[in-house]
Amino acid sequence: MRKYILWLFVVMTLTACGVNEQTADQSSSINQENANDSTEEVTENKSSEIKSDLWSQVDSAYQDKEYRKAYRILFRQKDFRENEEYQSVYNYLSALEYFDSGNINAGRDYLKEIPNDFKGNYDSEIMREKQKYFSEVVLQNHKYPTDKPVIGLTATEVLTSTWGKPQKKNTTTTKNGKREQWVYGSGRYIYLEDGIVTAIQE
Structure with a gap:
């Protein structure tokens, strides 16, 4: 009987040790998962803080026009x-820098690289700038202006060409319609009748 009780005591002790090991393993596993979760949260929070700081720096330079x-x-x-x-x-900031320096064509080239459906920081400013330098029709069709103005373009399309805005406009209005001469300098002129290019002089 003593052997039986001793044997029963040994079995119960070993069983209890096994349960304690399993409980310890489970606790360790749970603690590891909690640690991983909190590490991920810290990493996400740190990443969010870094991005927030990044955009603060960009915005500060943007506000100071340090593109x-x-x-x-x-x-x-x-x-x-x-x-x-x-x-x-x-691309938007590069375009602004070129526009400020007077290089409209290079600025427009950078704007072309931005998707028309872009959503993110400065998206409303970007669309305003694109509308300023590209006609609405061009934006909707995802086409970009020709390098040089050609006969048949509208006045808006001429403005979005590489010639851009004229230095001076001479307008003649008669009962037959409106005629314009756009003066670009260096012997370059565009002639429009009722808003359509009819002649180009270079």
């Missing part, structure tokens, strides 16, 4: 090549 500084901040991001928002805002 080069702003787009360089974006360009230095390690995921720049994979991030459409970074690239689109980079």
Whole structure:
């Protein structure tokens, strides 16, 4: 009987140790999962803080019209090549820098690279700028202006061509309609009748 009781005691002790090990393993597993969850939360919060700080820096430079500084901040991001928002805002800021320096064509080239359906930081400003430099028809059709104006273009399309806005407009209105001469300098003129290009002089 003593052997039986001793044997029963040993079995119960070993069983209790096994249960304690399983409980400890489960507790350890649960603690590890909780640690992973909190690490992910910290990582997400840190990532969110970094992005918020990034956009604060970009916005500060943007407000000060330091466009080069702003787009360089974006360009230095390690995921720049994979991030459409970074690239689109980079193109927008580059366009603004070119517009400020008077290089309209280069600025428009950068605007062309931004998708017309872009959603992200500065999306309303980007669309305003695109509408300013491209006619509504061009934006809707995802086509871009011709390099040089051609006969048959509308006045709006001429403005979106590489010639852009004229230095001066001479207008003659008669009972037969309205005629305009757009003066670009360097011997370049565009003649319009009722808003349509009828002649180009270079």
